[in-house]
Amino acid sequence: MRVTGHDSLQVRRSLAVGDRSYDYFSIPEAAKELGDVSRLPFSMKVLLENLLRFEDGRTVTVDDLKAVAAWLKKRSSSHEIAYRPARVLMQDFTGVPAVVDLAAMRDAMVGLGGEPRKINPLVPVDLVIDHSVQVDAFASAMAFGRNVELEYERNAERYAFLRWGSKAFDNFRVVPPGTGICHQVNLEFLSQVVWTAKDGNTEVAYPDTLVGTDSHTTMVNGLAVLGWGVGGIEAEAAMLGQPVSMLLPEVVGFRLTGKLPEGATATDLVLTVTQMLRKKGVVGKFVEFYGPGLDHLPLADRATIANMAPEYGATCGFFPIDQVAIDYMKLTNRDAGRIALVEAYARAQGMWRETDTPDPVFTASLELDLGEVVPSLAGPKRPQDRVPLTEAKTGFASVLPALAGDTPVDARQKVEGEDYDLGHGDVVIAAITSCTNTSNPGVMIAAGLVAKKAAELGLSRKPWVKTSLAPGSKVVTDYLAKADLQRYLDEIGFDLVGYGCTTCIGNSGPLPEAIGEAVTDGKLVVSAVLSGNRNFEGRVHPQVKANYLASPPLVVAYALAGSMKIDITTEPLGKGKDGKDVYLKDVWPTPAEVDEAVRQAVSRDMFASSYGDVFAGDERWQAVGGGTSGMTYDWDSESTYVQLPPYFQGMDAKPASKISDIRGARVLGLFGDSITTDHISPAGNIAKTSPAARYLQEHGVEQRDFNSYGARRGNHEVMMRGTFANIRIKNEMVGGKEGGVTLLQPEGREMSIYDAAMEYAKQGTPLVVFAGQEYGTGSSRDWAAKGTVLLGVKAVIAESFERIHRSNLVGMGVLPLTFKDGTTRKSLGLDGSETVDITGLEGGLKPRMDVKATITRKDGSSQDVTLLCRLDTLDEVEYFRHGGILHYVLRMLLAQGEAQGTA
Structure with a gap:
């Protein structure tokens, strides 16, 4: 990989550290030419250094550098830059399809007469297998072993494919299953804060930066590493040496003062921050934290806040380098x-923050006194819907009628074979899970102390609660054991179930059969309480309609209480072994107790042992076959996990001479606000009546072996059938009925969205989707865009887009368009029976230009609507012209090979 550019400003300098010397690109030296940039936000200084290092007069110019300096005056900019991250991070759900695409590009390169070795990561790539373990077994000492066994049985094909990739591709490492969650592994081990690379005989130092194929890549912002989530499509381009095109961001400053009060946790803080920033409106913006409160905010708490950037809508949630970061690097066994x-x-x-460092200049700012944070939950559907713990009972009661529908709010259902019944609000899942909190020793130790006090008083989980503990790294297991807390967690049902993202991404596993039947038969609105970051509809479990995010100690408390209809701040959690009521205050630890346990239990040697041989894996991993060992993959046509995708079929060495208008398009879906990537491309269970289930059954897969959509992301046949198939998605064309259904036009026949799309494909009819605000919120799922294009959708017309999904649509050659001047699908009176022409494309696309949509109604009348083309940069226009970013990169690499061959 090229490490540096031309350095027109002559700012390359030498830095002596101990007995070593490094070259670096000096921001203070650049300021002599650009003007004072000392009060740029720290995150903007990282961007400036990146541009200084790669300035070459072509992709990065001196004008780009001047634009960053000019940002200080306007505090915003419409200037486009080419940004090159140092590395790429993947998890296996999003990583498998990315590696599939790279393998397919190698096949396509061969087909076009090129050299397959050209398709190779040019920057370091780490893939952590963390999204495949499911909670089948729980509340048992055997749970971990059984879940791992099932994980390998279900994912043998995927794991073999990844083993092949780790051998076939340069610059590509795989962290095996059972190690931890990618973001926690990134925080505790992979990240270096300052990266180094060879440039000839010289070692160059520069900020550690990355993009990741998971939206919670931002977690590492807590360690002053600038990174954010992108779609797998963008990540693949970055791997292949393409810059990330972006506009210079607005940067919102978040000033923190004071310190957290007794009883409040980092989780309560982050739910408060998320609510505040969602209200402020920071979608597509950088958020940077500053102020004296940082002196009292441990690194783990910073990482918790940074992790939730996608939930508050920001591109990143950045913390600067300071002594807290240095101390954390020492704790986690980084090289001296x-x-x-x-x-x-x-x-x-x-880039060094100290207490008396002058505050940076921000686009806008807001402030929070940490002392005002109170214990909280968020739910029942969105992470920004914070509810103070004291109001959780009344909050649930207020949403219950809408969730319950025709079912009486006091309904109860007998559980077959048990001596209890279930009702609305009963907690059936209590999960300590996800990267957000399991990286934080304070809240994990607090959960263990709640369990200890509860067990000693004679409390246990309610029998209808499925409990689980899925740490983000093995370090958590080590310090819970050293603090002598794991045995108490086990005693009340929080046995280890695996290392990875489980309940938070829908891998919660099945409810016990009798519980599940009672929920279904009684049409009950049951609850889940989890220490995660996502609680969107249908995500956690298809039978659980009310999902609440909470700190790990509160997850334990709700497992003891067993219901959201209990005010756990005033009502008893249960009766102790002496027959007396036990209250939350009786089991809640003091800050001093937590701090002392953390100090005694968490040590540097734990990180050294956990990450000592992190890429080797256990005996199971080492026994996994690696498929072929050649440059191209030997595809198995019978596989239901990994298939050669059709993106490059019929591809020519050069793109078409002009872009065609979209004419005669039918409406596939008419959706409301906040349609998430979970709605568009679910990662949870495959419903037994879905088109994806039908496909699997036709290929000899029994229902018990369906696995999840996420596990089958390497097979486009499954994923395109799962697109728009979420059980909670509501298509207004069918009266808002839940599930992935639509009306086939013009006859108006109801059928699944997939089946309708295939009928339209037979007719050669292009498709469009209409939607409301914040279309594509949530995880950075490339399949939400890939599935969209494979269904034949040419354009998505929405009131607004979430950043990552809009970019992914462009990356797959789908045109994102937004309404203008207050126009919406509702103001237009759309019902889905219309045809749509989108014109103005053939005359030449420009970033953010206006295009015309002509909407023709069933009665023959028509209406012209002006739309904003959300191809935001010249690079995005070029990607769209080629049919997607992968096609663009493939053609560029092919052309380079041909040029070298004739040179």
Whole structure:
């Protein structure tokens, strides 16, 4: 990989650290030409350094550098830059399809007469297998072993494919299953804060930056590493040396003062921050935290806040380098020389924060006194819907009628074979899960202390609660054991179930059969309480309609209480072994107890042992076959997990001479606000009546072996059938009925969205989708865009888009368009029976230009509507012209090979 550009401003300098010397691109030296940039936000200084290092007069120019300096005056900019992250991070759900695409590109390169070795990551790529373990077994000492066994049985084909990829591709490493969650592994081990690479005989130092194929890549912003989630499509382009095209961002400052009060946790803080920032409106913006409160905010708490950036809508949630970051690097066993480099580099570049450092200049700012944070939950459907713990009971009661529908709010249902019944609000899942909180020793130790106090008083989980503990790394297991807390967690049902993202991404596993039947038969609105970051409809479990995010100790408390209809701040959690009522205050630890346990239990040697040989894996991983060992993959046509995708079929070496208008398009879906990528491309269970289930059954897969959509992301046949198939999605064309159904036009026949799309494909009819605000919120799922294009959708017309999904649509050659001047699908009176012409494309696309949509109604009348083309940059226009970013990259690499061949 090219490490540096031309350095027109002559700012390359040498930095001595101990007995070593590094070159770096000096921001203070650049300021002599650009003007004072000392009060740029720290995150903007990272972007400036990136541009300084790669300035070459072509992709990065001196004008780009001047635009960053000019940002200080306007505090915003419409200037486009080409940004090159140092590395790429993947998890296996999003990583498998990315590796599938790379393998398919190698096949396509061969087909076009090129050299397959050209398709190779040019920057370091780490893939962590963390999204495949499911909670089948629980509340048992055997749970972990059984879940791992099932994980390998279900995912043998995927794992073999990834083993092949780790051998076939350069710059590509795989962290095996059972190690931890990618973001926690990234925080605790992979990230270096300051990266280094060879440039000839010289070692160059520069900020550690990355993009990741998971939206919670932002977690590492807590360690001053600038990174955010992108679609797998963008990540693949970054791997292949393409810059990330972006506009210079607005940066919203979030000033923190004071310290957290007794009883409040980092989770309560992040739910408060998420609510505040969602209200402020930071979609597509950087958020940077500053102020004296940072002095009292441990690194783990910072990472918890940064993790939730997608939930508050920001591109990132950045914290600067300071002594807290240095201390964390020491705790987590980073190399002493690297730690010294980080501090020296940060000080030399003006990137070091101290208490008396002048505040940066921000686009806008808001402030929070940490002392005002109170214990909270968020739910029942969105992470920004914070509810103070004292109001959780009344909050649930207020939403219950809408969730229950025709079912009486006091309904109860007998559980077959048990001596209890279930009702609305009963907690059937209590899960300590997800990267957000399991990386934080404070809240994990607090959960263990709640369990200890509860067990000693004689409490246990209610028998209808499915409990689970899925740590983000093995370090958590080590310190819970050393603190002598795991045995108490086990005693009340929180046995280890696996290392990875489980309940938070829908891998909660089945409810016990009798419980599930009672929920279904009684049409009950049961609840889940989880220490995760996502609680969108249908995500956690298809039978659970009310999902609440909470801190790990509150997850334990709700497992003891067993119901959202109990005010756990005033009502008893249960009766102790002495027959007396036990209250939350009786089991809640003091901050001093938590701090002392953390100090005694968490040590540097735990990180050293957990990450000592992290890429080797256990005996199971080492026994996984690696498929073929050649440059191209030997595809198995019988596989239901990994298939060669059709993106490059019929591809020519050059794109068409002009872009065609879209004419005679039918409406596939008419959707409301906040349609998430969970709605568009679910990662949870495959419903037994769905088109995807039908496909699997036709290929000899029994229902018990369906696995999840996420596990089958390497097979486009499954994923395109799962697109728009979420059980909670509502298509207004069918009166808002839940599930992935539509009306085939013009006859108006109801059928699944997939089946309708295939009928339209036979007719050669292009498709469009209409939607409301914030279309595509949620995880950075490339299949939400890939499935869309494979169904034949040419354009998505919405009131607004979430950043990542809009970019992914462009990356797959789908045109994102937004309404203008207050126009909406509702103001137009659309019902889905219309045909749509989108014109103005053939005359030449420009970023953010206006295009015309002509809507023809069933009665023959028509209406012209002006839309904004959301191809935001010149690079995006070029990607769209080629049919997608992968096609663009493939053609560029082919052309380079041909040029070298004739040179």
